[in-house]
Amino acid sequence: MRIIAGRNRGRRLEAPPGAATRPTADRVRQALFDMLWHAPWAGRAVVEAAQVLDAFAGTGALGLEALSRGAAMAHFIERDRAALAVLRANVAACREEERARVLPGDATRPPRAAAACGLVFLDPPYGQDLVPRAVAALGAAGWIAPGALIVAEVGQEEALDLPETEVLAERAHGAARLVCLRAGGRGAASPEPTPPKA
Template sequence: MRIIAGRHRGRRLEAPPGEATRPTADRVRQALFDMLWHAPWGGRTTIQDQLVLDAFAGTGALGLEALSRGADHATFLETGRIALAALRANIAACGEEARTAVLATDATRPPRAMVPCGLIFLDPPYGKGLVPRAVAALEKAGWIGAAAILVAETGEQEALDLPGFERLAARAHGAAMLHVLRAPGDPGC
């Protein structure tokens, strides 16, 4: 596993052994970031200069990819002890300690956000209905900014309905389904 593009392109990322952490595959991350960058609803500003939240962060591959491509800051939420060690090692290997925060907390019970984020990644374990629960908790805690782009990875057969969110895209990649949605609100607020 490696960073695909940007200033950390080619940087190898550490992944914990075993099945507990399921990092997003390089090819899926490439497809996702190409979509964010090139889709009619996307563009450079979807990533560049954004505050990013990587919930269920695991290795941090999604948030670190966003930083590599020009995001301003990434906050990572993760509870697994082994995943947290890999996440911190990956942040250090990229030299991104100053532009990151790691919170050892559950995305379904997050602390209050200091500032809302414009790009949110959710990659929880499949089949447990965690995306809607996390989105509700993150909204309540102020993590999701007005008109923020939310990317959720679920199992291919999982339905995802988030009332109030505009569905921008859904793409199957093997056993994974990437859902891209826009949060309610006016980004100018």
């Protein structure tokens, strides 16, 4: 697992042993950031100079990728001890200590926000309905800026009911589904069609 692009391109990232943490695969992360870079509803400005939240952070790969591509600050929320140790090691390996804030805790019961973030990554364990709970809790704690872009990775067949958001796009990648949403969206148009499974 490596950083795909930017100032830390090629930097290797560690992952904790066992199945408790499921890092986003390099190819899925690359597809996600390619989409963010080029989509008409996103673009480079969504990442560059952004305040980023990586909740259910695991290895920190999503937030560290955003930092490598020019984000101003990344905040990481993770509760698993083994994942926290690896996350801190990955931050140090990327020499991003000044732009990374690691917060031990549960994204469904987060601490008060250090900053309202315009780009939010949610990559929880599949099948536990954690994304809606996290969005509600993080929003109440002040982590999600008005109009923020939320990227959730969920299971392929997992329902995702977030009434206060606008679905911008969905992409299938094997067993995973990436869903990009705009916080606070109402009366959204139909999302882009989901392509066949990769």
